[in-house]
Amino acid sequence: MSSLFIPSYFGSIYEYSEILKSEAIVFEMEDNFQKQSYRNRCYIFNSNGKQLLNIPVKDKNKGNSQRKKTKDLLVDNDSNWQDNHLKSLQTAYRTSPFYEFYEDDLLKIFNKKYSYLQDVNIDTYLFITDALQISQQYSKTEEYIVNTSNKDFREFSNIKKQPTKTVNPYIQMFDEKHGFIANLSILDLLFMEGPNTISYL
Numbered sequence: 001m002s003s004l005f006i007p008s009y010f011g012s013i014y015e016y017s018e019i020l021k022s023e024a025i026v027f028e029m030e031d032n033f034q035k036q037s038y039r040n041r042c043y044i045f046n047s048n049g050k051q052l053l054n055i056p057v058k059d060k061n062k063g064n065s066q067r068k069k070t071k072d073l074l075v076d077n078d079s080n081w082q083d084n085h086l087k088s089l090q091t092a093y094r095t096s097p098f099y100e101f102y103e104d105d106l107l108k109i110f111n112k113k114y115s116y117l118q119d120v121n122i123d124t125y126l127f128i129t130d131a132l133q134i135s136q137q138y139s140k141t142e143e144y145i146v147n148t149s150n151k152d153f154r155e156f157s158n159i160k161k162q163p164t165k166t167v168n169p170y171i172q173m174f175d176e177k178h179g180f181i182a183n184l185s186i187l188d189l190l191f192m193e194g195p196n197t198i199s200y201l
Helices: 014-023 081-093 099-111 117-132 186-200
Strands: 002-005 026-029 042-046 049-054
Touching: 002 014, 002 042, 002 186, 014 042, 014 117, 014 186, 042 081, 081 099, 081 186, 099 117, 099 186
Parallel strands: 002 026
Antiparallel strands: 042 049
């Protein structure tokens, strides 16, 4: 059975644990954009604790009651978000066990010019699946179906509706200072565990 996900920005560990179990990936392309969701943000671990990385988007619908679909959302590149996110990742993880191993491929995302948020998210999915050496195949929806026949993981994009899971802690960069933080971006796990990420998931 296929599993349905909303493409997210360097998705959460919980999300990728389900992606890994899925027989086939279907990406929702017809959803309406929701602010403060994993569609355009992720969380990493820096010396101050949990840090938000947020991709600014152009909201041309201000004052318009019609909702905008995520696939039509434009990235606001005037903010230099790529430089800022890259610097944040370098500061947080450059001394982690596996950051250097993935840095060259990561740089391709932060040096590429994007127009649409959805293209960023698909590229982050391809980066992670390549790093984990798992299938990169996916299909896209052509209409929004409320009650889908697929396994439905679309709520994983909603920060406030994350599943309750008991997880085994792994060593994190700043856990001695802040304790273990669960369900960060998959990048946190990847940079700490490298090829062992799959075993953890």
